[in-house]
Amino acid sequence: DAGVIQSPRHEVTEMGQEVTLRCKPISGHDYLFWYRQTMMRGLELLIYFNNNVPIDDSGMPEDRFSAKMPNASFSTLKIQPSEPRDSAVYFCASSFGQGGGANVLTFGAGSRLTVL
Amino acid sequence: AQSVTQLGSHVSVSEGALVLLRCNYSSSVPPYLFWYVQYPNQGLQLLLKYTTGATLVKGINGFEAEFKKSETSFHLTKPSAHMSDAAEYFCAVRGPPPGKLIFGQGTTLQVKP
Numbered sequence: 227d228a229g230v231i232q233s234p235r236h237e238v239t240e241m242g243q244e245v246t247l248r249c250k251p252i253s254g255h256d257y258l259f260w261y262r263q264t265m266m267r268g269l270e271l272l273i274y275f276n277n278n279v280p281i282d283d284s285g286m287p288e289d290r291f292s293a294k295m296p297n298a299s300f301s302t303l304k305i306q307p308s309e310p311r312d313s314a315v316y317f318c319a320s321s322f323g324q325g326g327g328a329n330v331l332t333f334g335a336g337s338r339l340t341v342l
Numbered sequence: 343a344q345s346v347t348q349l350g351s352h353v354s355v356s357e358g359a360l361v362l363l364r365c366n367y368s369s370s371v372p373p374y375l376f377w378y379v380q381y382p383n384q385g386l387q388l389l390l391k392y393t394t395g396a397t398l399v400k401g402i403n404g405f406e407a408e409f410k411k412s413e414t415s416f417h418l419t420k421p422s423a424h425m426s427d428a429a430e431y432f433c434a435v436r437g438p439p440p441g442k443l444i445f446g447q448g449t450t451l452q453v454k455p
Contacts, residue, residue, distance in 0.1 A: 230385070257441050268447045269386075269432065276441055317385055321441070329374060329436050329443045333385030 230334035232318050238340045244306040247337045250299055251320030259331065260293055260303050261317040269317075275301065308341045315339070344369050346433050346446035354452040361405075361420040363449050365433030368414065374436035375416040376443065377407055381429045389431070392416065403427070428453045 231250040239245055251258050259274040273283040275295045283293070290309070295301040305312055315338050319331040349364035367373055374393045378386040390401025397409040403426075407418045416433060433446040 259443075269445045271442070271444070274442065281439065282442060319385070329376060329434070329441070330388055330391065331378075331386070331443060333387065335383075335385050 230318055230320055230332050232316075232334035232337050234337055235335065236338050236340075238342065239308055240342050241309055242307040243341075244304065245308045245312075245339060245341075247303040247316050247318075247339070249301045249303070249318030249334060251301070251318070252322075252332055253299065255320035255322045255332070256298075257321045258295060258301050259317075259319040259321075260301070261319065262314045263317060263336070264314045272303070272316075305339075308339075310341045313339055313341050344435050344437050344442075344444045346435050346444055348431075348433050348446035348449050350449055351447065352450045352452065354454060355423045356454050357425055358422050361418070361423045361427065361451065363418040363431050363433075363451065365407075365416045365418065365446060366414050367416060367433070367435045369435055371436075371438060373409075373416075375407075375409060376434040376436075377401065377405070377416075377418050378432045378434060378445075379429050380432065380448075386432060389418070423451075423453045425453050425455065427451060 233248045260272040262270045272285045273293045278295045293303045315336045317336045319333045321331045345368045347366045376391045377389040380386045390399050392399050392409045400406045405420045430448045430450050432448045434443045
């Protein structure tokens with residue numbers, strides 16, 4: 227398996243533009259997570275899905291952020307409109323099963339977003 | 343509520359010295375605990391985990407951690423640091439709900455030659 231695949235790896239955009247980050251989880255994994263990492267706030271869980279259904283989106287900062295998982299092999303995180311404070315590395319991760327297995331996350335390489 | 347506190351945002355050791363990274367947790371359910379490592383410009387990867395059973399768990403690259411319920415701790419150790427161990431280390435605890443993982447703020451390990 228190629229692991230968790232994220233695109234784009236780097237995105238530079240201007241304030242007010244729409245940004246879409248994409249994630250392909252590992253085949254067979256039933257949990258998918260979106261995290262954001264910044265120097266100031268560390269690693270924050272934004273939202274996670276189980277079997278394509280959003281379970282907890284309490285970490286989504288505001289209405290400008292939205293996430294979807296239309297099928298088991300694809301998820302998007304969208305920011306509209308983007309702001310400079312959204313600049314961060316966004317990680318997608320996936321895992322399988324209940325118990326301890328559900329928390330053995332495989333992370334993608336991340337999407338580094340810079341909003342000017 | 344679940345939470346993790348990592349003591350020390352930066353730890354510096356000499357090559358060959360003992361590595362000790364501290365983690366304390368709070369959990370309303372029997373804890374499942376994890377250490378993840380992040381190398382520069384990469385995603386996190388699992389080092390080791392504790393779910394049930396033996397309280398001393400061994401992970402990759404010579405790391406190990408001991409679950410101490412009385413101290414609510416899960417410290418990470420390695421007897422002899424290598425230059426390649428320089429990275430950021432995250433302690434984590436399982437939520438409820440069980441699929442959720444709560445990470446600490448991370449500890450950056452520097453290894454000096």
